[in-house]
Amino acid sequence: MKHLIFIFLVLFIGPRLYAEDGGGFANDWAHGYIQSIDNSTELTVLSAYSEFHVGEMLIVQSRDSGQKLIGFIKIESITSTGDGQFILKARLVRHSKFSMIQVGDTAYRMDVSTFHREYRGTTELIMGNEDPQSSASYKSLVFMGLSSGETAQTLRKNEVLVNILGYLDFGFTSRFTIGSLLPADILSTPNLHGKYKVYESDSNIFSFGMNFFQSPEGSQGVINASLYWDSISSESVITHSNLSLALATFDKAKNLTALKGAGTSSLQTGYEFVMDDWNRVLVGPSFNFESKSVGGYVSYVWIWDHFHVLAGLSTTDISKLVYNVRDGYYFNADMYWRF
Secondary structure, eight states: OHHHHHHHIIIIIHHHHHHHHTOSOTTTTSEEEEEEEOSSSEEEEEESOSOOOTTOEEEEEOSSTTOOEEEEEEEEEEEEOSSSOEEEEEEEEEEOSSOOOOTTOEEEEOOOSSOOTTSOOOHHHHHHOOOTTOOGGGSOOOBOOTTTOBOSOOOOTTOEEEETTOEEEEESSSSEEEEEEHHHHHTTOOEEEEEEEEEEOSSEEEEEEEEEEEOTTSSOEEEEEEEEEEEEOSSSEEEEEEEEEEEEOOGGGGGGTTSTTSSSOEEEEEEEEEOTTSOEEEEEEEEETTTTEEEEEEEEEEEOSSEEEEEEEEESOTTOOSBOTTTSEEEEEEEEEEO
């Protein structure tokens, strides 16, 4: 047992500790200074750096002692002064509860390519981050494990997500994700799923999905239609809702209850808590219409630049205190990569 714990610490916890020790700003030259506070949401930054671009997120670092990170701003426009200086008009995205942004504070380009302990977890950075090279720590969750299913988010174009059991998602476009459970395809159970992001705003995302599983015992199959809704509840909480309806099914499809969106109709809601270190806690109830049972899940997700580890407990029926994947409690674990 001690050996297993040691291996877990080395493989999963060690890389995150190493990343924390390597914090700091990788782009110290890419900065500017707050020149003026124009109104309650807009400010002006003066910089000699020529490669900032509109839509980019910058970190605001206090000029006071301690040099704490006190806010995030987003570049709205860039104008050259003609003498090697650039005027950046920016919009406030988030600021500290305990510090005000002042003239003379430093605005840095964010290094989102890898984890840094200075960037504390926040839904504002997650929802506003569109950098394709970003660390997964700062990306929205697309996948919550085989037993909990997917969120309303889709992968970026050409992005790939694959878990240790062969569950594969591919970003066909930035709004349309397709995928399949590859081992099931090999074992005479062809399957395909897709999800399209219908609407996205600063705080809400709606998507529509379809799943297909063919019965291994004949030509019958399962077709599920799913509606996804993600909503920001606060700076650290995102709400996930998923209504899955079985449009076609076969008699033994109830054996797939633990596999979200396959064979049965269900309604699931839940919360994603964004931790200060960007790891996530997932918790929520679910209701299965066929079995008329209430289930749920609670999971913790460790996130690195590309690798995710998920562990927790799920149940298809909270009233049955037995270890049974079909109608009881079971251990919920997953490992997957996103790149």
